[in-house]
């Protein structure tokens with residue numbers, strides 16, 4: 001990680017940060033700015049100096065601003081346990097250059113490892129602000145983008161019994177959908193009972209629609225990773241059903257029939 005050291009002169013009013021739990025991302029809201037610019041702006045606010053700890057410029061260079069071990073001044077109410085990173089640019093309207101995205105990703109990954117933390121937030125997550133802008137590629141830089149998650153994740157070991165679902169919104173939506181599609185005429189009460197089970201249609205590969213979507217949601221919720229919830233019963237959904245069936249000692253056919261529904265319904 002190449003961090004360019006700066007010679008910014010801070011006032012002596014900064015305190016040491018006792019704990020580092022998260023990283024908070026900002027944009028400068030300025031299309032072009034240097035480390036010195038930010039330092040000057042923040043001195044003019046009456047602060048000790050630049051409030052962020054790092055600046056990532058559009059060309060991918062990374063500058064140190066406030067000393068890393070000092071409490072920053074970048075996100076009111078969240079400064080005491082965070083590191084602030086500012087990205088040159090105005091990302092309500094601009095598009096971030098790839099070099100800056102790459103440098104931001106590297107810096108965030110470096111800090112996560114250094115402090116053994118995983119929490120990354122946008123300024124707007126902690127304060128009433130639009131910072132760092134709607135075009136800011138937050139997930140990519142924070143390292144939470146879905147494409148970074150390996151596809152072949154092993155399903156979490158399933159509990160021997162699925163949790164009881166009374167009062168659950170998923171059950172309510174399933175009941176409503178089974179009624180709407182004419183599979184049942186049951187009371188929509190969020191409680192999985194024998195009418196709910198009887199009203200669940202057999203679903204298999206090739207099915208699509210809201211009931212498939214509910215099956216996918218439930219499989220993912222139980223740790224049987226069926227990938228994207230897209231309402232299409234494809235091979236990943238089928239494999240997730242097979243895993244569930246295997247764990248629960250059912251016939252492994254990938255078809256959601258009454259016995260499989262019983263498990264999904266936690267009955």
Ligand SMILES: [Zn+2]
Nearest residue numbers: 026027123131
């Ligand atoms: Zn901000």
